[in-house]
Every structure is written in C-alpha cells, then in structure tokens.
Amino acid sequence: MMATTHVFAGLALAAPVAAAVPTLSSPLAVGAIVGGLAPDLDLVLEHRRSLHFPVAGLPVAALAVGAAVAVPSSPVVAVAAAVVAAWLHAASDVLGDGPEMNPWTDVGDRAVYDHVRGRWLRARRWVRYDGAPEDGALALALAVPALLVFDGWVGSVVAGGLAVSLGYVLVRRRLVAWLPDWLE
Numbered sequence: 001m002m003a004t005t006h007v008f009a010g011l012a013l014a015a016p017v018a019a020a021v022p023t024l025s026s027p028l029a030v031g032a033i034v035g036g037l038a039p040d041l042d043l044v045l046e047h048r049r050s051l052h053f054p055v056a057g058l059p060v061a062a063l064a065v066g067a068a069v070a071v072p073s074s075p076v077v078a079v080a081a082a083v084v085a086a087w088l089h090a091a092s093d094v095l096g097d098g099p100e101m102n103p104w105t106d107v108g109d110r111a112v113y114d115h116v117r118g119r120w121l122r123a124r125r126w127v128r129y130d131g132a133p134e135d136g137a138l139a140l141a142l143a144v145p146a147l148l149v150f151d152g153w154v155g156s157v158v159a160g161g162l163a164v165s166l167g168y169v170l171v172r173r174r175l176v177a178w179l180p181d182w183l184e
C-alpha cells in the first residue's frame, strides 16, 4: 500500500476521537501522520521488518491508548496516535503485496515480519501492489473521514496527499520501466 494510504488509515481512526474532542485534533493529526509514515523509514534498513511490528505493536498501542485516556494532554495523545497508526500500518501491510518494486514479475510472499513468532507473515494481496487501482480507491475512501473532521492544515495535507496518490496510481505501472534495473 502507498504511504499515503497508511496515513489516511491512521487519520480515519483518529477522526472520531478528534470529532469528539476537537481541542485534541492537532496532536491526533500530527501523531497519525507521523505514525502512518514512520514504519516505512526502514526502507533503508530491512524493509517491512526493522520498523514494522504487526503483532508486538498491538499491546504497545493498547498501552498508549490507555495512557492517553488517563492523561489526555497533547504530547501523550500525539504519541498514542503515532503508536496506533504505526501498528495499524504494520498490521495492514499483510493485506498488500511483498516489498518488491515490480510485483508483476517479481512475486514474493513475504508481507511483513512478525517479531513475536520470528517469521514473515504471508502477503494476502488484497491490494495487489502499492499504487494499484484498489490502493487508490482505498486511499480515497480512507481520506473521507479526515477531510470531514479535520480542517486547516490537516485538510490541505490530506487533499494534497490524495492528489499525489491518485497521480501515482495513474503512472505506477510505467514507473517501473523508468527505474534503473538495480532498484527493482
């Protein structure tokens, strides 16, 4: 899935909380955006493993939510939103493809690493590759709650991210042909 799809998923989860407690909408949005993006920083390490915690991340996310309910200050809420969005990102990577750049010819079954059981989780391929048409549709649907609830800079970031994502979906298959071989 695209990085933006993950960010919109985190924001969609944060949106009802932001609607209920509007004073916390900024820390919720910052946390969801940072947490939605952060796991993929492991592209430079071991992708889908170093910073992806699909199973171990769940109890940590639950603890963070508990802390935010107990101490609903902006920093605690932002961290909780980030931890939850990062866990959701890692867990939902199971629904996509492997981390290959060219998933048409280079089919792998490793979706994301489960540090608890010490093995790779199998790619379900509901979203066949990042930037697939279904990825674009998912990004669009997940962006709706964020667009309805968050205004100001968050609304602009979501609208901009959505435009970039849909553009990416349009050129995704051609992109592979433009890339140097060693990147695939």
Ligand SMILES: [Zn+2]
Binding pocket: 039, 040, 048, 052, 089, 090, 093
């Ligand atoms: Zn990821």
